[in-house]
Amino acid sequence: MPRKEDTGPKAYFPGPRSENESWVRSEFQAIVDDWFDWRRGTRPGDPAAIGAEERLTPGFLVERERTAQALAELMALLRRETPTYSPRYAGHMVSELSLPALFGHFTALLHNPNNTSREVSKVGTVIEAEAIAMLAEMIGFDPAAARGHFTSGGTIANFEGVWRARYRLDHWLALALWIAEKTGETLDLFAAAHMGWARFSELVSTHNPPAAELRRASAVAGNPADIFRRIGAASGQEYSGPVVLVPGNKHFSWQKAANVFGLGEEAFWSVGLDAEGRLDVPDLERRLVEAAAAGRPVLAVVSVAGTTETGEVDPVDTVCDLLERLQAERGWRIWHHVDAAYGGFLCTIPGGPYESVLSTRVREALRAVGRADSVTIDPHKLGYTPYACGAFLARDADRYAVSVFDAPYLERPHLARDLWSATLEGSRPASGAAAMWLTGRTIGFRPDRFGAILAGTVRARQTFQEAVRTALPEIRFLEPADSNIACFSLAADGEALSSANRHTASLYDAVREAGEFELSMTTLRRPGQSAQIAAHAARHGLEDDDDRLVLMRGVFMNPYWSSASVSERLVPEFVNALRRGIEAVGT
Known part of the structure; x- marks a missing residue:
């Protein structure tokens, strides 16, 4: 099992308390400095479009102030956004961003290449091909034969x-x-x-x-x-x-x-x-x-x-x-x-x-x-990459082939120089590809690197379940759990499924209202999930009298759960939050 004291993952994330702030600030400053240097150094003999005197005119200063005020308003609004970076957030499939992904995304965002064509993305398209090869190797494709591209999701x-x-x-x-x-x-x-x-x-x-x-x-x-x-x-x-x-x-x-x-x-x-x-x-x-x-x-x-x-x-x-x-x-x-x-x-x-x-x-x-x-x-899920970033991978060129609208019907194109005709989306940013490329070049998609981070999230789910089972026997987990997602219902021995569903929904409302931790709720329904609902009822001795199973859902994908300080402090608090919710429900 990955040790809670492993320091590797801690070097690749900002930290829920901005622990890596000074380093992140320096890297962002370096990215912005390089961007401005690039602009200054390109065609240095060309005339300036915005003069120094013009930048001091009243009209110019007014526009700057208008922008600054609107930006301040936007930042103030976003401070009220859901803090999905926090380990207390386990609601949906969104979590912290890794620093390599964030740096890669931001760098490409400033340069703004459009991967629809190599004419406007000489570097971005190459980075995309290299990142796709990394992901292909990760899932078991031959990276030399595989083809693919990044999507919006x-x-x-x-x-x-x-x-x-x-x-x-x-x-x-x-x-x-x-x-x-x-x-x-x-x-x-x-x-x-x-x-x-x-x-x-x-x-x-x-x-x-x-x-x-x-x-x-x-x-x-x-x-x-x-x-x-x-x-x-x-x-x-x-x-x-x-x-x-x-x-x-x-x-x-x-x-x-x-x-x-x-x-x-x-x-x-x-x-x-x-x-x-x-x-x-x-x-x-x-x-x-x-x-x-x-x-x-x-x-x-x-x-x-x-x-x-x-x-x-x-x-x-x-x-x-x-x-x-x-x-x-x-x-x-x-x-x-x-x-x-x-x-x-x-x-x-x-x-x-x-x-x-x-x-x-x-x-x-x-x-x-x-x-x-x-x-x-989806790199923007367990790849810890900024939105929006998905990827499509095909095992080889034959499988990647698709309609080319200006070619004879018999022609089977394998990989055009420009991908616009082989992708459903036309214009595509290079930011997702750059985020994955830098992630692969730093963390690496090996079992002892990225695999260690994700194994830590699975172990976090297991630790949570073990603690809850010990302290709160009325919490009934959906079994078995394959990944880092824990789903559970609230039910007394012999309780009817319909009653347990109501109690589970009430517990979710109580936990959400308390606001200490954020979970989500999902519902399994018959007929499609009949066998799973019946198995859950039988496993926990419930009367199977409903066509649905209401579940609370915790997504333990946050990398900070692997930290001893986080786990030892927050798991007991999480258990107590559920206990108080159960008391509020009054089952």
């Missing part, structure tokens, strides 16, 4: 995965449709939609289809309604479009994707969860077989490494095993996207000195993330 990164999965499925199906119509052979819809690039290239070589005709056979490039009709005629069964298989613990971004990509919410098929709240692999296989029988190609299978509600890590390794078996047995090449927006950085823990903080099952799941086709990561 996990939602857009998930969209990027859907876009690329749709790109390849559409190419495979368009070719198969064109061949079926040309030869008169019956279209094997499901097999065609999952044929793979090797088979695609072989068929292109054999049949030599004109790119323009393939484009007219594409549901993306052509008229979807007409293409669906043609596919139905060629296959002998009505075609209703592809589906995406997403576990019941899915993030809200997947409903957004259904809307944005015009798939319809019906196309997002839910995969059942097991009694511990993770994707149920037997149900995934059942749904895949069901999709094949219905003639609904599978655009992608999604698994989650670190759910937003309770922090569970799906059995990514077992999902990979299933999809690889189906490819070997049936020839189905099905895209697997891992939504690791929250848990991606936990991949730094396995294989290191602190891996025992995670269960064997979670370690194996995290080790398998690199077997997926694409992955979403």
Whole structure:
């Protein structure tokens, strides 16, 4: 276990009491000094645009004062902002910023490169490529082969995965449709939609289809309604479009994707969860077989490494095993996207000195993330990076390929010099890439470095749970916990679940009103999370009489919990705050 006295993490964060203030001030001053020197040193012979005398005129001074007053007002307003840097804050997936990320973000912010093009971002685009390689290696991709880019967050990164999965499925199906119509052979819809690039290239070589005709056979490039009709005629069964298989613990971004990509919410098929709240692999296989029988190609299978509600890590390794078996047995090449927006950085823990903080099952799941086709990561969560910073990673160039609007349909671009045509967002800042680049160059994404920090947060959650279990037996934890998130309810022995839900909501209100610590609240609901709700009720001897489970939620991602002074002082205070809340509820 990481020792509470470890000093490494303390050198990489500002400190909840501004302990590293003098150092941070000096680095910020150095950044600003360098920025001004850069501006002065560029084209020194050019004329000044703002003269010294002009800067002393009454009008100029008035404008400066107006700006200073507005800035002072803004700073005063922001002093009332939620202090998410404090270890007392355990409400949502936001915490302290690391100093390397903050310095990198601020430096790039001043230079303001736009990573849409190397013409306006000669350095920013290089930094992005190097940072993506660091993250790729961290999750288990070959950094030399992997591709990716930074996004505004996990939602857009998930969209990027859907876009690329749709790109390849559409190419495979368009070719198969064109061949079926040309030869008169019956279209094997499901097999065609999952044929793979090797088979695609072989068929292109054999049949030599004109790119323009393939484009007219594409549901993306052509008229979807007409293409669906043609596919139905060629296959002998009505075609209703592809589906995406997403576990019941899915993030809200997947409903957004259904809307944005015009798939319809019906196309997002839910995969059942097991009694511990993770994707149920037997149900995934059942749904895949069901999709094949219905003639609904599978655009992608999604698994989650670190759910937003309770922090569970799906059995990514077992999902990979299933999809690889189906490819070997049936020839189905099905895209697997891992939504690791929250848990991606936990991949730094396995294989290191602190891996025992995670269960064997979670370690194996995290080790398998690199077997997926694409992955979403949010550095602005467990990467301790300023908002907004997400990342999309693909295992290789083939998987990164996506539509290029001014290229022939047959062309499969791997990595253009400028990424604007290969990213959903056009203009993209380099600040997130710089934050991750400097984090990788300083802390490093190794098990004994970044992994040590995150292992400390998992241990903080464990320490909290141990203390609460000892002092407050009426607190009932959701088990097992996979990461650094602790969820719990308030219930007496034999209490009805409906009553416990009311008491838990009241406890949350009492703790929030007291204001000593900040937690959040989440609700598991039937039917999607039925097994998990039933397991929680049975484990704690509750009468299962409700269709929901109300939980308080503590996200122990703050790095300061690893400090002995913080843990020894605040854990008992946290327990006492809960005790006073329970007394106020009067169960």
